[in-house]
Amino acid sequence: MRLALTEARAALETGDVPVGAVVLDAAGGVIGRGRNEREALQDPTGHAEMVAIRQAAVSLGDWHLTGCTLVVTLEPCVMCAGAILAARVPVVVFGAWDEKAGAAGSVYDVLRDRRLNHRAEVYAEVDADECGELLRAFFADPARRATR
Numbered sequence: 001m002r003l004a005l006t007e008a009r010a011a012l013e014t015g016d017v018p019v020g021a022v023v024l025d026a027a028g029g030v031i032g033r034g035r036n037e038r039e040a041l042q043d044p045t046g047h048a049e050m051v052a053i054r055q056a057a058v059s060l061g062d063w064h065l066t067g068c069t070l071v072v073t074l075e076p077c078v079m080c081a082g083a084i085l086a087a088r089v090p091v092v093v094f095g096a097w098d099e100k101a102g103a104a105g106s107v108y109d110v111l112r113d114r115r116l117n118h119r120a121e122v123y124a125e126v127d128a129d130e131c132g133e134l135l136r137a138f139f140a141d142p143a144r145r146a147t148r
Contacts, residue, residue, distance in 0.1 A: 014040035023056035032056030075102035095131025
């Protein structure tokens with residue numbers, strides 16, 4: 001989670017919501033890193049998880065991320081949960097809950113929906129206080145609140 005938090009803090013430099021993610025291979029090595037880049041790239045799919053998953057697939061030379069773990073500072077949204085399942089990521093670790101758009105157990109539970117062809121094991125609230133505080137501080141800034 002420390003590496004994901006480093007990525008989240010780096011997102012602040014471009015005015016993006018501070019969410020960071022890393023993908024680890026089966027041995028625990030980092031094969032993908034990502035931070036929110038929606039503002040920086042004007043890309044609605046520029047979520048930290050999407051960026052990290054893309055990088056991991058390139059690193060492996062395979063879109064199947066079986067045996068990998070995704071670590072992210074905020075509960076994945078529906079779009080990211082779909083990408084996680086499409087990439088066959090078996091384990092997801094996240095920090096703070098997203099009570100507005102979460103898809104790993106708060107609003108939706110896409111990652112563990114038995115109706116889908118793949119499911120992920122989910123570990124929630126890892127370093128939740130630190131992950132949550134980073135987001136709360138970001139949205140407490142009146143200038144930032146006005147643009148979201």
